[in-house]
Structure formats: structure tokens, C-alpha cells
Amino acid sequence: MGDVEGGIVDAHAHINGAEAAGVYREVCDLYGVTRVYSQTQLAQAESVKGVMGDRIRFVAIPEYMAADKARAFREGFLEGLDEWWARGARMVKFWTAPRFLDFAEEFSGGDASDLWPADAPWRMRIAEKAVGLGMMLMIHVADPDTWFATKYADSERYGTKADQWEAMSRFLEAFDVPCLGAHMGGWPEDLGRLTELLERHPKLVLDTSATKWMVRELSRHGREDLLAFLERFRGRILFGSDIVTHDDHLVRTDPDDPKFGAQLANTREQAFDLYASRYWAQRTMWETSYEGESNIADPDLAMVDPTHYGPLDAPRLVGRSLPSDLLREVYSGAVSRTLDAWYERGEWDAG
Numbered sequence: 560m561g562d563v564e565g566g567i568v569d570a571h572a573h574i575n576g577a578e579a580a581g582v583y584r585e586v587c588d589l590y591g592v593t594r595v596y597s598q599t600q601l602a603q604a605e606s607v608k609g610v611m612g613d614r615i616r617f618v619a620i621p622e623y624m625a626a627d628k629a630r631a632f633r634e635g636f637l638e639g640l641d642e643w644w645a646r647g648a649r650m651v652k653f654w655t656a657p658r659f660l661d662f663a664e665e666f667s668g669g670d671a672s673d674l675w676p677a678d679a680p681w682r683m684r685i686a687e688k689a690v691g692l693g694m695m696l697m698i699h700v701a702d703p704d705t706w707f708a709t710k711y712a713d714s715e716r717y718g719t720k721a722d723q724w725e726a727m728s729r730f731l732e733a734f735d736v737p738c739l740g741a742h743m744g745g746w747p748e749d750l751g752r753l754t755e756l757l758e759r760h761p762k763l764v765l766d767t768s769a770t771k772w773m774v775r776e777l778s779r780h781g782r783e784d785l786l787a788f789l790e791r792f793r794g795r796i797l798f799g800s801d802i803v804t805h806d807d808h809l810v811r812t813d814p815d816d817p818k819f820g821a822q823l824a825n826t827r828e829q830a831f832d833l834y835a836s837r838y839w840a841q842r843t844m845w846e847t848s849y850e851g852e853s854n855i856a857d858p859d860l861a862m863v864d865p866t867h868y869g870p871l872d873a874p875r876l877v878g879r880s881l882p883s884d885l886l887r888e889v890y891s892g893a894v895s896r897t898l899d900a901w902y903e904r905g906e907w908d909a910g
Contacts, residue, residue: 560842564883565891566593567838570898571741571768571799573598576806580610582830583804587614590838593891596898598652600624601639608646616902618697619643619651619689628666632674633681637688644692649902650739651689652697653682655726657717658710676700676718676726678733686734695901696738700727701745703772705859720746728759737762737897737907742769742801747776750788757792764897764909765792767889768799770837771855774844778853778877789885794893794910800837808833840876845886847878 567590574580574597587595598620599607608615619640625631640651655677663671673680677700686696701723702711711717723745731738743765746752757763767773777785789796807818808830824830836854843849853876860868881889896908 560590560839560846563591563886563890565887567591567798567890568593568894568899569595569800569802570739570766570797570894571596571598571801573801573803574607574611574615575600575603575804576808577603577606577610578806578809579804579830580607582809582827583802583834584611584614586831586834586838590835590842592838596650601642601646604646616898617643617646617648619648619694632663632666637685640685640688640692640694644694647902649693649905650695650697650898651686652699652741653677653686653730654699655682655723656699656702656745657706657723658702660717676723677730678726682730683733686730690734690736693905695736695907696731696734697741698727698730698738699741699745700724703776703859704748705863709862724752724756731760731763735762737764737901737909739763739797739898740765741799742772743767743777743796747773748779750780750784754788754791757795762907762909764795764797764893766797766799767841768801770800770802770840771853771857772859774840774853774855774876775857775859775874777844777879778875782877782879785879786881786885789881789889793885793888794896794908796889797894797897798841798890800841802834802837804830804834844876844878845881845889848880849876849878851876 569592572595574583574595594614596616596618598618601622604617621636622631655675660671660675663674677698701720707720740763744753744756805819808820808824809827810818811825812818812821824833840854853873855873856871857873858870860872860874861870900906900908
């Protein structure tokens with residue numbers, strides 16, 4: 560797709576598996592990605608670092624694959640922050656979307672009120688230690704509107720999307736450090752609400768990760784409206800992909816014992832296409848005037864309208880042709896003054 564002046568920094572990915580990391584590195588070379596901030600499993604950090612070298616910076620996360628998840632998301636996460644700090648992590652990720660409630664209740668005996676929502680006691684305790692170490696925060700709240708219309712339709716259980724934001728705001732107001740709001744803060748569908756959020760929290764920046772979701776929703780906004788938003792918050796919108804790599808993507812799976820993400824990739828070639836598809840989609844959206852079907856199947860369409868869509872249908876992808884200076888800002892300029900500066904010098908200048 561051609562070189563990008565200044566390269567591209569991916570502020571949000573999940574790079575795991577040494578072999579898969581090698582495939583991902585090839586994709587980075589082809590698409591101009593010079594650095595990635597990765598939520599890698601602690602047990603895989605060393606092997607992934609061996610493949611990626613200085614191109615990867617870690618974001619502290621709990622051990623999602625631990626046998627004892629009740630401990631992993633509480634005391635284990637708290638204790639693990641010290642090792643993450645030693646490995647260079649200067650940001651800690653909190654996943655507090657509604658589906659975490661279902662996940663956490665499974666390993667908490669049905670009561671996860673100390674872990675959810677965003678300002679639950681264990682979240683605050685872990686954030687307090689992280690901030691004390693010198694880490695900034697990262698948070699994933701809410702999820703697509705399509706999910707609130709279906710999976711989270713029970714608002715008495717999950718709350719509304721606005722409820723998720725209120726919990727996040729209480730969380731942010733408790734700590735005077737920068738925070739990265741994953742997936743455009745969880746509300747790319749509504750630029751007006753995002754404007755209110757960014758004005759309310761001056762140390763909050765957002766990333767464009769969850770590519771499938773971003774392509775669907777950001778393509779629906781008028782170009783001038785989207786450009787005006789990006790200009791207004793220049794320095795606070797960072798490129799991100801949400802690419803997840805795993806060695807299981809490179810091997811054929813047994814239907815009776817499916818591997819991780821088996822429905823997405825079963826060979827090295829398929830893994831390459833899976834990872835590359837996210838960069839192709841976003842670079843096409845940000846850099847070109849392309850208008851057509853997205854290259855990524857989007858089951859959310861069928862979830863909300865099964866009469867007209869199947870699970871492999873895709874939404875429209877509408878190219879935005881960002882001006883070159885704004886494109887550089889989204890791809891690398893903003894991150895250099897925010898995440899890069901925090902990791903390297905403990906400084907922050909979102910502009």
C-alpha cells in the first residue's frame with residue numbers, strides 16, 4: 560500500500576505465540592507498522608519479545624488463561640504488576656465490558672461485584688498500585704450498539720451503555736494519570752457523546768482498535784463530521800487494530816478439539832491473511848476514497864437483522880482520504896506525545 564511518512568504505531572494489539580508473532584512481524588513490515596503496544600500474556604512475554612524485539616511494548620494484563628481465574632483477576636493481577644513493570648510495561652489494561660460480568664461470575668461463585676463495573680473494589684485497588692508504580696491506565700468499557708440491542712438487551716442486568724460510561728468516569732476521576740480508552744471509548748457510533756467524554760476527561764485518549772467494529776461504524780459518519788472530530792481532538796485519537804495472534808492460528812484443528820480462534824485461521828497462510836486484513840481495512844479507510852464491501856465478515860449484521868444478513872456478510876467500508884498531516888497524526892504523531900512519551904520519560908502531551 561506504499562510507505563507512510565513516520566510509519567504506523569499500533570496502540571492496541573494482543574500478540575501471543577512466538578510463531579504467530581513471526582507471521583505478524585511480516586505483516587508489520589508490509590504495512591508500515593513500526594511499533595506495537597501489546598496485551599501479551601505474561602507467560603509468553605519473553606518469547607514474543609524475542610521475535611519482535613524493540614518493536615513491541617507491553618501493556619500489563621491479568622493471566623486470562625490461568626487455572627485459578629478467581630485469583631488471577633484479583634491477588635494475582637496485583638502481584639503481577641511488579642513483574643510487568645520490570646518487563647517495561649507502563650500501562651495497565653482493565654477489561655470492564657458487560658460480558659466480563661458473565662465471565663467473572665463463572666469463576667466467582669455468581670458474585671463478581673468486587674470486579675465489575677469499572678470502579679469495583681478490586682479494579683480500584685489494582686489501579687491504585689499501578690499508578691503508584693508509575694503506570695498509566697487503559698480501559699475497555701461498553702461494546703457495540705449491536706450488542707446492547709441483542710446480547711445485553713437485559714438492561715437490568717448489564718445496564719445501559721451510558722451506565723458503563725458513568726462507572727468509567729468515576730474510575731478515571733479517582734486517578735490523576737492519563738488513560739487510553741479502547742475502541743474509541745466504546746462508542747464510535749456517536750461522535751457527539753465522544754466529544755462530551757473527551758471534554759470531560761482531558762487526560763483521556765482513544766484508540767481506533769476493534770477494526771471490524773470501527774470500519775462498520777466510522778464508515779457511517781459523514782466525512783466532514785469525522786474529519787472535524789479528528790481535528791478537534793488532534794493528538795488524542797491513536798491508531799489501533801486489536802489484532803490477536805496465537806500459535807493455534809497456524810495449525811489445522813481437530814473439529815472435536817478446536818484450537819483457539821479455529822474459525823478464523825488454521826494455517827500459516829490463513830493467519831497471515833487474518834492479521835493483514837485488519838491493517839488493509841484501516842489503511843484503506845483512512846488513506847483512500849474506496850467505497851465498497853469491507854474485507855472483514857461481520858456477524859453483527861446478522862445478529863441484529865438475520866432476515867437480510869448472513870454470518871459472512873460484511874458492511875460498507877467508506878474511505879475517508881485523511882489529509883496527510885492529519886493522517887500522520889493518527890498513525891504516529893499523537894502516540895509519540897502520549898504513549899511513547901509516557902513509556903520513555905513519564906511525560907504526557909496530548910496537545
